[in-house]
Amino acid sequence: MNIERLQQALLNWYKVHKRDLPWRKTTDPYLIWLSEIILQQTRVSQGLPYYLKFSTQFPNVHALANAPQEEVLKAWEGLGYYSRARNLHAAAKEVSHNRDGNFPSSYQGLLELKGVGDYTAAAVASFAYREGVAVVDGNVFRVLSRLFGDATPVNTTQGKKVFKGYAQKLLNKGQPDLHNQAMMELGALQCTPTKPNCRQCPVKDYCSAYAQSAVAQYPVKERKKYNxxxxxxxxxxxxxxxxxxxxxxxxxxxxxxxxxxxxxxxxxxxxxxxxxxxxxxxxxxxxxxxxxxxxxxxxxxxxxxxxxxxxxxxxxxxxxxxxxxxxxxxxxxxxxxxxxxxxxxxxxxxxxxxx
DNA sequence: AAACCGGGGAT
DNA sequence: ATCCCAGGTTT
The missing domain is CATH 3.90.79.10 (Nucleoside Triphosphate Pyrophosphohydrolase)
Structure with missing residues (x-):
């Protein structure tokens, strides 16, 4: 596989098809971090109104840090996974009070903030600082599992390791921000869970699952049934x-x-x-x-x-x-x-x- | 490694 | 009724 050609095809597609989203218009780590926490396990359409509310009500990390927790939870009301709001508030306090308002300047540093895991640290580091770390979210798991025809269950410890490895190898080191966004956007718009639009896919020529007419078989997941x-x-x-x-x-x-x-x-x-x-x-x-x-x-x-x-x-x-x-x-x-x-x-x- | 943590929308 | 979403933390 010619990685440079794949990267270029992906970027060309992204520049034409990308959605116009507010957090893509800034490199302010605060706003990017805020958007990433809100969007964890949350669709863009569901998270967008909350992002608009938070970025207006708390325009900077100090405003968020100095707000009472009850106000933060009220603003989060209805979005779910409320530990995100509590951790968001705790991290804002840390940055505002102990770091003079400056977010950690690297992937490794960002990982230490409450509520920031591997995905979010990579997202903020690449979008705000253009650090060369690959993001792997639900979209990227799906794209990579099809692209490489890899049946390793994505929701396992081994799966996280395997697909992070693919993502990092595929990363465009010159434009990690655009590359990461393009990978996720491809999963969101083109390489969808059901009825992917392979006919117009920019990387179908490189896709193992497509070549085998087996796109629907990926990604493989271990499903746990507990209700x-x-x-x-x-x-x-x-x-x-x-x-x-x-x-x-x-x-x-x-x-x-x-x-x-x-x-x-x-x-x-x-x-x-x-x-x-x-x-x-x-x-x-x-x-x-x-x-x-x-x-x-x-x-x-x-x-x-x-x-x-x-x-x-x-x-x-x-x-x-x-x-x-x-x-x-x-x-x-x-x-x-x-x-x-x-x-x-x-x-x-x-x-x-x-x- | 597995369980826990929300809510909504698409199929 | 089931799956999935710009996942992370706790057990």
Whole structure:
């Protein structure tokens, strides 16, 4: 294979077909890093509005570092993988307070920032500094597995090593920034998971899988099937114009707000929940239960949540929920909630505009 | 090495 | 219903 010809064909294709994306118009490591964290495991169409919001609300690393975590999580609300937001904030503090606002100037240095792994370090280093390190994201795994006809499962330790090696060997050392972006763009637009457009592919003449009419067989993945089912019953405690909320401390949705939660591994009827020890242990007095609201199943990549809301009104200011904070309903909109709770709250506001 | 961590869109 | 997305961290 003539690597120089392949590199040139790739760049020529990229210059014609590349999408016009805002993070491609800058070499500011802050903006590039910000875009890369947002785009981890996230499609461009989903991440773009968040990038626009963050780059406006936090125009530089100091603005982000000096914001409260609750403000950062609120801006991240709905995007998922919230550890990204927490690590983003921690890394901003590190750069702002301990590095005088300067991001690490190399791939190796970038790797030390929280939330920055192999892909993101290579992306920032090549885009912002033109360092000669190859990026390997989901797109590049797919392109390389087809190009070399390599059936090593991509989602394994060995796969990461093998395909990183291909990527580094293929890298255009003169223009690593454009080359890396071109590889990813090729995977996103041309060498797609299903129905790749091989007919118009700039590198089809070099593609092993194409030569064997076996493009659809790549990439090979080891698939793990694990889907935990959980049943959440949220007590939604209301007293006059106030509600009780708490902040999640661990696991899923860490750092986001929620309501008092009763969780079960097995399905339960509302009546069973009301008679359960966990509910009775809340020690609620003088309350009225409204119609329970069953949300539709919330499917995550690795678990399914069945969520039921139990709205209750207290007649007197309750002594319970000491671990919660009582806040005005009007300020619910300022807090970051998990997606299903945010949808419930927004619909409830529509139904009860004067509540 | 395997599990965990969100949400949305395409098929 | 399943797969995949500009992946990283924890166990």
């Amino acid at each position: 935990r089912v959980r049943h959440f019953f949220y007590v939604y405690p209301q007293y006059q114009k106030q509600v009780a909320v708490s902040k999640r401390r661990d696991n899923i949705w860490k750092g986001l707000f929620e309501f008092p939660l009763l969780e079960f591994e097995e399905p339960k009827e509302v009546q069973e929940v009301l008679e359960s020890k966990d509910f009775l242990d809340l020690g609620l007095r003088a309350f009225q239960l409204d119609t329970p609201v069953k949300l539709r199943a919330h499917k995550l990549s690795h678990q399914t949540l069945h969520i039921t809301i139990l709205p209750i009104h207290f007649e007197d200011k309750p002594a319970a929920f000491s671990h919660c904070q009582w806040i005005a309903k009007a300020s619910l909109k300022d807090l970051a909630f998990p997606r299903p709770l945010r949808q419930f709250l927004n619909e409830k506001q529509l139904n009860l505009p004067f509540d």
